[in-house]
Structure formats: C-alpha cells, structure tokens
Amino acid sequence: MSYPHDLEEVVTASDGTQLLLRPVRPEDEQAFQANFSKFSPEAVRRRFFAPMKALTKAMAARLTHVDYEHEIAFVLTDPVPPERGPPEGYGVGRIVIEPEGGIAEFALIVRDDVVGKGLGRVLLQRLISYAREHGVRELVGDVLPDNARMLALCRALGFAIESHSHPSDPLRVRLLLDGSAAPRSPL
Numbered sequence: 001m002s003y004p005h006d007l008e009e010v011v012t013a014s015d016g017t018q019l020l021l022r023p024v025r026p027e028d029e030q031a032f033q034a035n036f037s038k039f040s041p042e043a044v045r046r047r048f049f050a051p052m053k054a055l056t057k058a059m060a061a062r063l064t065h066v067d068y069e070h071e072i073a074f075v076l077t078d079p080v081p082p083e084r085g086p087p088e089g090y091g092v093g094r095i096v097i098e099p100e101g102g103i104a105e106f107a108l109i110v111r112d113d114v115v116g117k118g119l120g121r122v123l124l125q126r127l128i129s130y131a132r133e134h135g136v137r138e139l140v141g142d143v144l145p146d147n148a149r150m151l152a153l154c155r156a157l158g159f160a161i162e163s164h165s166h167p168s169d170p171l172r173v174r175l176l177l178d179g180s181a182a183p184r185s186p187l
Contacts, residue, residue, distance in 0.1 A: 001068040007130075010079055013117035019090060021126060024064050024073040031077075032060040035089035040112045046147045047109040063094075069134075071096045074126050076110075076119055090114050093123030095131055095139070104136045108150075120153055128157065128175065137178045142170035 008022040036044075036055040044052050055063075066072055073094035077087040091110035098104065106127050110120045131139050139159075143150045145167060154161065159173040 004068055007074075011076070011122050013114065013119055013122075015117050017117070018079055019076045019119070020079040021074055021076055021122065023068060024066060024075050024092070026061075026065050028075065029057075029060045029064045031087055031089055032064055033057065036060075038089070038111055038113075039109060043109055043112055046144050046150070047107060063092075069097075070099070072130060074123060074130075076123065091119050091123055093127045095127050095136075097131070097134060097136055102136065103138045103140060104131045104134075106131075106139055106141045115149065120150070121157075124153060124157060128177070132177050137176065139175045139177060141173050143173055144168075144170050 003025060004023055008020065010018050011021045012018050033055050039047075063073065071094070073092055075092050076090040081087050089111075091108065091114070093106065093108035095104045095106045106124070108120060108123050108127070110123070128139060141154075141159075143154065143161075145151075145164070151161060151171065151173075154173045154175075157175065159175045162172040162174065164171055
C-alpha cells in the first residue's frame with residue numbers, strides 16, 4: 001500500500017502549538033534515531049518496558065517501514081520540515097492489526113517536554129479512529145502500573161483496565177470498538 005497522504009493533518013496542542021500528525025514514512029528512519037535521545041529514559045522504559053540508551057538502525061528501520069494496512073504509526077512533527085537535518089519528533093502512536101483483523105494492539109510515546117499538552121490524547125484518538133475505519137473490533141495495549149498519565153487517558157477514552165497478577169506486571173487496557181460496552185474495571 002502506498003503512503004496515505006490523506007491521513008495527514010495539522011493538529012493544535014493545548015498551548016496553541018501546531019504540529020503535523022502524519023503516518024510514518026521509511027525516510028523517517030534517520031529522524032527516529034536522531035530524536036530518540038529527546039525522550040527521557042522514563043518515557044522509553046514506559047513505552048518499551050525496558051531501558052534503552054539508543055535506537056539501533058535495525059529497530060528504527062522496523063519502526064518506520066510499515067504496510068499502512070496492518071500496521072501504522074502516526075508521528076507528531078513540526079508542520080514545516082527544517083532546512084537541514086531530521087524533523088523534530090514529539091510523539092509516536094502505533095497500532096498493529098492482527099491478520100484476522102479483529103484485534104489491534106497499540107503503543108504510544110510522547111516527549112516529556114510536551115507532556116500535558118494533549119498530544120497523547122490526539123495520538124490515541126487517531127489510533128482509535130484508524131482502527132474503527134479498518135474494521136477492528138477491539139483495541140488493546142499494555143501499560144505499566146506506574147504510568148498514571150497513560151492509565152488516566154485510557155480511562156477517559158473508555159478503555160477497561162484489567163487487573164494483573166503481580167504489581168510490576170503491565171496492565172492490559174481494552175477498548176471495544178464495535179459499539180458494545182467494555183466491562184469497567186475497578187482499577
């Protein structure tokens with residue numbers, strides 16, 4: 001599938017900053033590596049569930065080469081690309097749709113210096129919309145228990161949060177997209 005230009009849009013953060021929300025492209029590989037250091041170690045741990053000091057070339061290639069039908073990532077960047085160097089990246093949201101199409105798993109990361117400006121909500125709402133448009137019935141993700149902001153966002157958008165067996169295990173969040181209500185979690 002070719003790059004879906006129709007999915008590009010300018011979004012406005014809560015502080016009025018305008019950013020471009022667009023699907024990732026293979027040529028973003030260098031930008032992903034360059035911008036990785038701008039994410040705090042804590043943000044990286046919460047996204048990848050492990051500490052990472054750098055994004056390898058192989059991992060950057062894996063994250064930027066998607067088929068746009070079964071996997072897509074949306075990036076938040078400056079609306080006008082810089083003259084030199086990779087564009088500034090502020091956040092990434094990704095879904096991978098199972099081959100049968102019924103369930104998709106999501107993940108997202110937002111830079112610490114822009115947390116609290118509504119960008120996580122923008123990314124997650126776009127992922128939800130994309131999943132619905134592609135016939136996904138359920139969107140799921142794993143969130144570390146200490147990621148209070150992400151858990152609050154998931155609750156606000158209607159996700160059910162499942163309990164876990166060990167306090168340090170990730171929590172599974174679920175959103176039914178077929179119109180039926182997900183069971184509400186006491187967490």
